[in-house]
Amino acid sequence: MSILDDVQSKVKSYFNKWIQVVDFENEVTIEYFPYSEGAKDIKGHCGQCIAVNRCWFVDDNDKKPSKNNMKIVKVPLLPGLYHPGCHCMEFPIIKPSKIDITLIIPMGKLDWLFKDKIGLLNAWGYSENDRDEVLEIIKEKSKEAYISGNYRIRKINRHGANATFYLEMPGKNEKAGRIYKCLSSYMIFPNGKLKSNTLIGGAYENL
Helix, strand or coil, X not given: XXXXXXXXXXXXXXXXXXXXXXXXXXCCCHHHCCCCCCCCCECCECHHHHHHCCEEEEXXXXXXXXXXXXXXXXXXXXXXXXXXXXXXXXXXXXXXXXXXXXXXXXXXXXXXXXXXXXXXHHHCCCCHHHHHHHHHHHHHHHHHHHHCCXXXXXXXXXXXXXXXXEEEEECCHHHCCCEEEEEEEEEEXXXXXXXXXXXXXXXXCCC
């Protein structure tokens, strides 16, 4: 291994394959817009690129924006990262820790969970009395899934980067000691923020 290869290997290990998407020509992000409307095309910048501007991603397939996500044809003769004419760039960042992640849980999400998935929660040993505990566990496991790269981007649109997270929920009471794999859904927002779409969408067997 050459000295250059060794340096590159150490740099890659230090950043641990995390990147931030940045458009230095545009400071506007998805957070500037009401979620009901989503990001709009402004100042020559497309809404989908605005939706991922300043967001953090694992630098891997299905975990960050790709040319397949961005199907906009803007300026055919000019190259770009995600689509022709795209201004976005990817910069390596240090792997985030749980303390760096902020979760946004809209009102009503927990109520819906205990209405729609109460059978699943009961099967894991939880009851209606465990609402606060279940929410805290989901928050913790969601952060762990994100920083471990246990997520997959489903689609990117004007509302943001919609990702499926793979959680491992611990059982309780008679189910203590067991681990239950389940799906959660978040929008990846700028600078380490995750906005909940669905706290628990269902169970799964394998990734």
